[in-house]
Amino acid sequence: MADTKERKLPAPSISAETQAYWDAAAKGKLLVRKCTSCGEAHHYPRTICPFCFSDKTEWIEASGKGTIYSYSVMRRAPVPYAMAYVTLAEGPRMVTNIVDCDFDKLRCELPVRLVFRPTDGGPPLPMFTPA
Amino acid sequence: MSIKGKAYIAGIYEHPTRLAKDLSLAQIHAEVAKEALEDAGLTKDDVDGYFCAGDAPGLGPMSMVEYMGLRPRHVDSTDTGGSSYVLHVGHAAEAIAAGKCKVALITLAGRPRAEGMATGTVPRSRGGTPTPDEPFEFPYGPTVVNMYAMCAMRHMYEFGTTAEQLAWIKVAASHHAQHNPHALLREVVTVEDVVNSPMISDPLRRLDCCVITDGGGAIVVVAPEIARSLKRPKVKLLGASEFIKTQMGGKVDLTYSGARFTGQAAFAEAGVKPSDMKYVSIYDSFTITVLMQLEDLGFAEKGKGGRLVADGNLISGVGKLPFNTDGGGLCSNHPGNRGGLTKVLEAVRQLRGEAHPAVQVKNCDFALAHGTGGSLGLRHGSATVILGRE
Numbered sequence: 001m002a003d004t005k006e007r008k009l010p011a012p013s014i015s016a017e018t019q020a021y022w023d024a025a026a027k028g029k030l031l032v033r034k035c036t037s038c039g040e041a042h043h044y045p046r047t048i049c050p051f052c053f054s055d056k057t058e059w060i061e062a063s064g065k066g067t068i069y070s071y072s073v074m075r076r077a078p079v080p081y082a083m084a085y086v087t088l089a090e091g092p093r094m095v096t097n098i099v100d101c102d103f104d105k106l107r108c109e110l111p112v113r114l115v116f117r118p119t120d121g122g123p124p125l126p127m128f129t130p131a
Numbered sequence: 132m133s134i135k136g137k138a139y140i141a142g143i144y145e146h147p148t149r150l151a152k153d154l155s156l157a158q159i160h161a162e163v164a165k166e167a168l169e170d171a172g173l174t175k176d177d178v179d180g181y182f183c184a185g186d187a188p189g190l191g192p193m194s195m196v197e198y199m200g201l202r203p204r205h206v207d208s209t210d211t212g213g214s215s216y217v218l219h220v221g222h223a224a225e226a227i228a229a230g231k232c233k234v235a236l237i238t239l240a241g242r243p244r245a246e247g248m249a250t251g252t253v254p255r256s257r258g259g260t261p262t263p264d265e266p267f268e269f270p271y272g273p274t275v276v277n278m279y280a281m282c283a284m285r286h287m288y289e290f291g292t293t294a295e296q297l298a299w300i301k302v303a304a305s306h307h308a309q310h311n312p313h314a315l316l317r318e319v320v321t322v323e324d325v326v327n328s329p330m331i332s333d334p335l336r337r338l339d340c341c342v343i344t345d346g347g348g349a350i351v352v353v354a355p356e357i358a359r360s361l362k363r364p365k366v367k368l369l370g371a372s373e374f375i376k377t378q379m380g381g382k383v384d385l386t387y388s389g390a391r392f393t394g395q396a397a398f399a400e401a402g403v404k405p406s407d408m409k410y411v412s413i414y415d416s417f418t419i420t421v422l423m424q425l426e427d428l429g430f431a432e433k434g435k436g437g438r439l440v441a442d443g444n445l446i447s448g449v450g451k452l453p454f455n456t457d458g459g460g461l462c463s464n465h466p467g468n469r470g471g472l473t474k475v476l477e478a479v480r481q482l483r484g485e486a487h488p489a490v491q492v493k494n495c496d497f498a499l500a501h502g503t504g505g506s507l508g509l510r511h512g513s514a515t516v517i518l519g520r521e
Contacts, residue, residue, distance in 0.1 A: 010256075012266035022266075042380035044267035050380035070288070070385055072280035072332045074272065076252045083277040083332075085383060092381025095268045095509075108288040125270055 007079045011122020020059055021045055022123040030062040030114055030126045032090050043092035064114030065089040066128060073103045086112055086128050100129040133400055138224035138235075139358035140366040140518065142171025142351030143476045147313045149464060151345035152245045156188050157198045159240035159347040164199060167349035172361045173234060180205040180232030180352075182223055184215035186241050186467045195238065205232040211375070211512025212504025213414065213465075215239075216350065216472035218514035220500075221371025223352035233354040240347030241467015250343045250468055251275040252331065264378075268509065275468075276340060276417070277332040278508030282385040283419035284334055289386055289434065294334055296437035297418040298325035301338050301461050303445035304415065308458025310487040315342045316462040325418075339418040341459075346466035348476055364483040369497075370401030370517040377510045386434075388420075388503055389513030390427035397515040398429070403497055405429040408517075410481040410492045411452060412474035412500040415459040416507075424501055425452075428515070447490040456481065456490035471502030475516065482520040496520045 014022050024031045033045035037054035049057050071084040082098040084106075098106060099117060112128035119125055144166035146159060154162075160183070168174060181203040187195045191208035195201075205226045211218055216239055223235035243250055254272045256265065286292045302322055308314040320338060328338040358365050376389035398404055405428060413421045413428075422436040430452060431439040444450030457463050457477040460470040478498040480486045498518050505511040 007272075010270050012270050013261040014266065015261075015263075017263075018266065040380070044264060044381075046263070046380075069383075070281040070285035072277040072284055072334075074252070074274065074277045074332045075330045076276075076332065077272070081272055083272060083274075083281060085281065085385070088381075093378070093383050094381065095271055095273065095378075097271050108285060119270060127271075 007081055009117060009119040009125055011119040012125070017047055018045055025116065025126060026123045028116055030064060031059045032062045032088065032092060033057050034060045041090045041092055043094045060090070062114070063089045065131070066112050068098065068106065068108055068110045068112055069093050070108055071098060071106050082106060084128070097127045098129065099127050132228060134221065134224035134228050134371055135369050135400055136367055137228035137355065138352050138368045139355060140220070140350060140368070140479050141353040141358055141361050141363055142167040142173065143349070143479050144170055145348040145464070145473060145476050146346040146466070148346050149313070149315045149344040150244050151242050156240055156242055157195065160187060160195050160238045161199050163240065163347045163349035164236055164238050167351050168236070171351045171353070171363060173351060175200065177234045178236045179203055180223060180226055180235035182207045182219040182235060182237040184208060184239070185210040186239055186469055203232065211514065213416065213469040214471045214502030214504035214512045214514040215469065217475060217500055217502035217516055218373045218512065220350060220352060220368065220475055220516050221373060221514065224368045224371060227352065227354045233357055235352040237350040237352065237472070238347065239466060239469060239472040241469060242345045243343055243468055244345045251340060273509060275506065276335055278506045279417045279419055280332040280335040281508045282423065285385040286419065286423065287334060290437070292422065292437040294326050295322050296441050297339055297422060298322040299441045299443070300415070300418040300421045300445065301325050303443065304455055304459045304461035306446045307456045307490050308462030310489040311458045311463050314458040314463035315344055335417055335419065341416050341461050341465045341470065343468065344464050344466055346464055348466065348472045350472065350475055365521040366479050366482045367519045367521045368516065369403065369519045370397035371515065372396035372400070373512065373514045375510065375512050385508055388423050388427050388507060389511060390424045390501055390503070390515065393513045393515040394428035397517050401517040403517060407497045408499050409495045410456065410478065410498040411454050412478045412498070413454050414470055414474060414501055414503045415455055415461045416470060416503070418461070420503055420507060421454070424503060428499070428501060447492060453492050456486050469504070471504065471514065474500040474502055478518055482518055
């Protein structure tokens with residue numbers, strides 16, 4: 001079963017803290033927040049590092065490569081969709097969807113690459129598809 | 132300071148309703164409070180501590196304190212979802228040990244069925260000011276069921292856990308529920324029934340999910356001198372612990388729950404170990420929830436929970452680890468989508484020897500109740516209490 005029908009995606013609510021993330025998404029880029037103090041990248045992005053509590057954090061552009069950590073196909077939705085955690089090449093795992101795929105061929109650790117999907121009146125959402 | 136031996140559970144009550152169209156939310160809170168106090172042999176005017184969570188109407192404890200005409204000198208409305216009431220038992224014991232109250236009342240009520248709430252399969256925004264996580268999760272469609280399903284998927288991938296092993300958890304719950312006249316689902320099911328039920332969100336099928344019910348319950352926790360003055364069997368608090376497990380900044384690990392920490396701490400405080408437990412109440416929003424918590428609490432090595440729960444090992448009188456002998460959330464009751472309080476209730480019934488005779492565990496001297504609230508796959512609050520018969 002493939003996701004041929006279109007889901008309507010709600011727009012994310014944007015705060016000043018995460019404006020840059022969504023501005024980048026509108027340009028087809030995925031940003032990750034990285035701490036220059038401890039060197040760890042994290043997700044979702046915060047100004048204060050959740051690992052060492054330093055305020056020395058900055059945006060880096062993700063490569064767009066990753067692997068599926070886990071997933072589940074929501075069969076009981078009007079348009080079934082694949083919920084997932086993807087482990088980014090940069091380290092953090094993010095909540096996302098896997099799109100443009102055969103749901104029955106998904107598996108944990110499958111390599112995926114970044115794509116974007118439009119939302120209803122907001123910036124596009126970073127999602128992933130089998131690489 | 133430890134809470135060990137500093138507080139007792141003296142009164143309990145579970146509302147028999149599973150569909151509360153003709154009851155108001157506040158009314159259910161008050162009805163369960165009244166019955167739990169009567170069970171203890173206490174009155175409303177004895178209550179000097181009140182505990183509730185987000186299911187109570189109004190701001191924190193205030194509306195319900197007014198509605199019930201309470202005069203508490205200690206209140207706590209900590210909300211960790213369905214585990215709140217297990218956590219409240221621990222907090223009540225702390226407050227009693229610190230001399231802040233002597234008779235603590237904990238109430239829960241909910242009407243998701245009467246209100247026609249889409250509980251498990253529709254993504255929900257909390258509304259108001261978005262939580263910091265919301266923009267990075269809600270638009271993708273996280274629901275209750277698909278986030279727990281992702282835990283099951285990863286557990287299967289890493290440890291080879293099977294759908295049949297998960298199914299045994301529902302089978303055991305259904306064996307218990309047949310004896311509970313108030314249970315929503317009283318039919319005994321088989322492994323085949325579970326693995327052939329409709330897929331909801333891979334790999335969880337309909338019978339891997341808990342019931343959706345209205346109802347409520349209440350617990351009365353009292354100081355030792357109060358417990359000694361009452362006629363009911365004495366159920367003593369021996370250990371309690373709580374933990375919030377998160378995505379850890381992107382280092383999320385779906386294969387374990389906060390029970391890893393709460394179990395260890397609660398057992399240490401109580402001075403007992405998992406093998407001492409004659410009965411366990413384990414939060415059962417889904418079959419996978421039970422399996423992961425049993426591993427994390429120390430009843431099986433991580434990854435080997437599937438073998439622990441298979442072949443009827445959780446069925447009272449059949450297996451070695453009787454669990455949720457009221458039928459649990461999987462078959463009996465999950466009032467207000469919050470199953471922690473009923474976990475404590477069945478543990479108390481077992482310790483009192485007041486469980487249904489068909490499921491009563493012999494010589495039940497130690498029991499554990501554990502809750503997981505929020506979402507196992509996003510962020511959740513874990514709470515464990517260890518109880519002993521005196």
